Amino acid sequence: MSRFWEAFVCIILLGTFSSVEAHPTSFKGATSVELMNSSDHSQFTAHYSLHHRFSLGAEVIRHDLENATSYAGLARFGLLLHRWNHPLFQANAYLEGGIGSARIDGDQSLAYRTRIQADIEDRRYLFMTSVERFEIKDYYSDWNFKSRVGLAPYLAEFNEINAWLILQHEFQTDSKEHEVSPLLRVFYKNFLVEAGSSLKGKWMLNMMFHF
């Protein structure tokens, strides 16, 4: 894909939806654009991998609270703590964090988030789990626990359309609600999209593009 089309697709994505439960770092020199959208949360993240173990970037997070909506802009980093490259699988441990400012009810406040992620996958199965802390000082704080199991219904090759069936469980201390969501993840080359809905009807649309 030429630079022009890569830029074009990026602009389209930025204009429509907003991150994916993907790796917080990519290959050295990669620029990643991630968009995550659900009924009460939107997140746009762009980061550059200075090394396959370390990325820097920025993110914008919209979050619907009980009586207000918060908008946070954060400088973020992604760190690959360890990777196990095995002939049959790959496993990873990541640390991700960000700090910035949030606007809520016309006020500005310090916002930050920290996340730890561990995942393992082979060509047929995947498992991921993460814990995230997001806080807007004096207004909001939440722990988010997320786990995923995935199954590839067929084994696709490198330049074919790959698909995954994913079951996600999420628990947030703020809402004290357990959400179970079946998701479909499809990717082709460097473009990934996943969509689904929780059993309670909370929809999700996530995208990622790296180049």
Add this chain to the structure above:
Amino acid sequence: MKLKFTVALLAIGLSYSVLLAESAKVSVNGMVCAFCAQGIEKKFKDEKAVNSIDVKLEDKLVTVNFKDGENLSDEKITKLITDAGYSVEGIKRVK
């Protein structure tokens, strides 16, 4: 006669350059996801010596086809694979 001689020389030259074109078959550990492995393709395509690259997830194999008379050292290939986030198990040269 002159023309035949020139054509023969060209044919020999072409055959020789084809013979010089080399490939490297690289066994890569951790290469299970096509989306993440895009970095491997990108890293090698940025190299002037590389003509084409073929990634086979099933075989955990990356085949690097070089341009005529060009090559990359094993160290360079290993660095490119490492920069993409993977580890090299072995490199086999094929003429």
